Amino acid sequence: MTAPAVSRAERVREQVLDATVELVAAVGVERLSIDEVANRSGVAKSTIYRHFPSKQVLVVEAVHACTSIPMVTDSGSLREDLISCFSGMTKASYEGRLGDMMLSLMDAAQRDPELNRLVRAQTDQKRRFATEVLERAIARGEVPADLDVDLTVTLLSGPLVYTKLVRRLPLTNELIAAVVDSVLAGSDVGVAGGRRTT
Amino acid sequence: MTAPAVSRAERVREQVLDATVELVAAVGVERLSIDEVANRSGVAKSTIYRHFPSKQVLVVEAVHACTSIPMVTDSGSLREDLISCFSGMTKASYEGRLGDMMLSLMDAAQRDPELNRLVRAQTDQKRRFATEVLERAIARGEVPADLDVDLTVTLLSGPLVYTKLVRRLPLTNELIAAVVDSVLAGSDVGVAGGRRTT
DNA sequence: GCGAATCGCTACGGTACCGTAGCGATCGAT
DNA sequence: ATCGATCGCTACGGTACCGTAGCGATTCGC
Numbered sequence: 001m002t003a004p005a006v007s008r009a010e011r012v013r014e015q016v017l018d019a020t021v022e023l024v025a026a027v028g029v030e031r032l033s034i035d036e037v038a039n040r041s042g043v044a045k046s047t048i049y050r051h052f053p054s055k056q057v058l059v060v061e062a063v064h065a066c067t068s069i070p071m072v073t074d075s076g077s078l079r080e081d082l083i084s085c086f087s088g089m090t091k092a093s094y095e096g097r098l099g100d101m102m103l104s105l106m107d108a109a110q111r112d113p114e115l116n117r118l119v120r121a122q123t124d125q126k127r128r129f130a131t132e133v134l135e136r137a138i139a140r141g142e143v144p145a146d147l148d149v150d151l152t153v154t155l156l157s158g159p160l161v162y163t164k165l166v167r168r169l170p171l172t173n174e175l176i177a178a179v180v181d182s183v184l185a186g187s188d189v190g191v192a193g194g195r196r197t198t
Numbered sequence: 199m200t201a202p203a204v205s206r207a208e209r210v211r212e213q214v215l216d217a218t219v220e221l222v223a224a225v226g227v228e229r230l231s232i233d234e235v236a237n238r239s240g241v242a243k244s245t246i247y248r249h250f251p252s253k254q255v256l257v258v259e260a261v262h263a264c265t266s267i268p269m270v271t272d273s274g275s276l277r278e279d280l281i282s283c284f285s286g287m288t289k290a291s292y293e294g295r296l297g298d299m300m301l302s303l304m305d306a307a308q309r310d311p312e313l314n315r316l317v318r319a320q321t322d323q324k325r326r327f328a329t330e331v332l333e334r335a336i337a338r339g340e341v342p343a344d345l346d347v348d349l350t351v352t353l354l355s356g357p358l359v360y361t362k363l364v365r366r367l368p369l370t371n372e373l374i375a376a377v378v379d380s381v382l383a384g385s386d387v388g389v390a391g392g393r394r395t396t
Numbered sequence: 397g398c399g400a401a402t403c404g405c406t407a408c409g410g411t412a413c414c415g416t417a418g419c420g421a422t423c424g425a426t
Numbered sequence: 427a428t429c430g431a432t433c434g435c436t437a438c439g440g441t442a443c444c445g446t447a448g449c450g451a452t453t454c455g456c
Contacts, residue, residue: 008402008453028305030228033443044404049445106364107226107305123364148376154365154382159356166304166321166359167352177348182353186384206423206432231413242434247415 009051016048020062025100029059029108029115032052056114063118068092072129078137082180083132083173085133087162089126090171094164103165129151147187155183207249213239214246218260223298227257227306227313254312261303261316266290268295270327276335281371283331284358287324289368292362301363305374325351353381 006014023032032055038045052058070088073081094102109116112163130153137143159179163169204212209390217239221230230253250256268286271279292300307314328351335341356375361367 002343012403027227027309030226034445035443042404044406046446047403047407050402055444103301103305103308107301110301112226121438151373151376151380154357154361154378155353157364158358158360161360161364162356165363166355175349177292178349179353182349182384183380184384186380186382210433232415233413240434242436243414244416244435245433248432253414 001105007127012043012047013051015050016058017065020058021066021097021101024059024062024104025097028104029101029165030104032059034058056112059105059108060073060114060118063098063101066096066098069125070129074136076140078133078140078142079180079184081133081136082130082156083177085129085188086156086176086180087173089129090160090164090176093122093126094161094171099164127157130156143187152183152187156180158163174198210241210245211249214241214249214256215260215263217241218256219264219295219299222257222260222302223295226302227299228302230257232256233301254310257306258312258316261299261313264294265320267323268327270330272334274338276331276338276340277378279331279334280328280382281355281375283327284354284374284378285371287327288358288362288374291320291324292359292369296363297362304363307309317362325355328354341385350385351376353384 008051016037019037020032023036023040034045034048034055037043037058039047041048048058052061070085070092075081075084093099105115105119109119116161131149134143134147134152135151138147138149156179160171160176163175164171214235217235218230221234221238232243232246232253235241235256236246238244246256250259268283268290271282273279273282291297303313303317306376307317332341332345332347332350336343336345336347354377358369358374361373362369
């Protein structure tokens with residue numbers, strides 16, 4: 001074999017990151033030990049240290065490795081775009097292994113500046129996607145121009161994140177649709193700009 | 199002094215729990231060490247073990263010690279009740295030391311059945327308070343009888359929890375009012391029971 | 397093929413924490 | 427005031443993990 005599909009270094013790297021993701025999902029960031037990563041990955045501890053200088057870097061790269069950027073659709077319908085947008089984002093971030101790591105990551109991010117940047121960057125990116133969808137709808141006139149976009153993004157993201165992280169219930173398409181519909185119902189009717197006067 | 203205000207045992211207990219809360223808020227549940235609790239509380243490690251058999255019990259009781267149950271108002275106005283309800287609950291659970299512990303607690307609860315019960319009980323109780331407020335409004339006819347109460351509670355709680363835990367922004371009264379108003383706007387207009395057909 | 401880089405393995409000293417034990421000092425009830 | 431219970435202190439063995447080093451084996455680039 002003169003031309004392996006991937007180099008040994010890449011293969012080792014993948015095995016280590018994969019085991020790290022598994023372990024973080026299982027025991028959390030704090031209880032992650034390099035020894036255990038070495039055991040599960042089949043890669044020697046000394047080799048791990050040759051690739052990753054610290055646990056911090058290892059975790060950051062492990063998270064980075066299983067992070068995917070979802071597509072942003074533009075169907076012309078705000079409702080469809082929002083459902084598609086949040087369906088893709090939540091399934092990407094809160095389902096599967098990344099979902100199992102999320103709480104521990106957010107907790108660890110409180111004390112680790114690097115992890116904090118990583119988590120915050122992901123959160124901001126998701127908000128930006130939703131913001132774009134909403135602003136396109138504003139441009140189309142589908143929604144009042146003085147809509148509080150930031151608040152609306154929170155109204156949409158919040159219930160889904162809350163359902164997943166706090167209640168630990170699965171994020172069904174029905175729930176996503178229900179949240180989108182409810183928020184749209186509250187935005188369409190002239191709430192924007194003022195408060196209800198009872 | 200033949201009659202101290204509180205017995206020594208109680209004083210010791212308080213000091214230990216207080217230091218535990220501080221430490222969990224600072225370094226998280228996983229990195230909590232009995233040695234450090236002993237240092238900060240001024241209580242000897244052996245004495246701590248005389249009061250609390252395990253770290254698990256210690257943390258549970260520490261959380262229990264700084265948990266307060268908010269009042270449920272009944273002003274006759276759904277909007278006022280909801281704002282008051284969520285203002286009290288969020289300030290009780292997500293502000294102060296308990297708020298600093300929340301993420302770490304929720305993370306640890308994923309692997310500790312006892313902590314899981316504790317966190318889930320608090321979550322359920324908060325949902326029950328909000329549910330009661332909504333059901334009283336239904337009984338008054340202020341809101342359609344076929345309102346999806348459970349979904350509405352999620353729509354209200356979600357954005358606030360998300361703002362606090364994920365975005366780490368302060369929970370202002372303005373935000374709470376804005377969330378309540380938005381959700382009410384979406385519920386008043388005949389969404390209940392059906393989906394928008396556009 | 398062959399040299400150089402990389403890896404697996406083992407072992408090491410150092411650190412932090414656990415949970416327990418012993419003992420003198422302090423407190424609290426009577 | 428006294429005596430039992432409780433606490434502070436110190437020390438201990440045990441465990442888990444860290445990060446590094448050495449060395450034979452494997453692999454990759456040329």
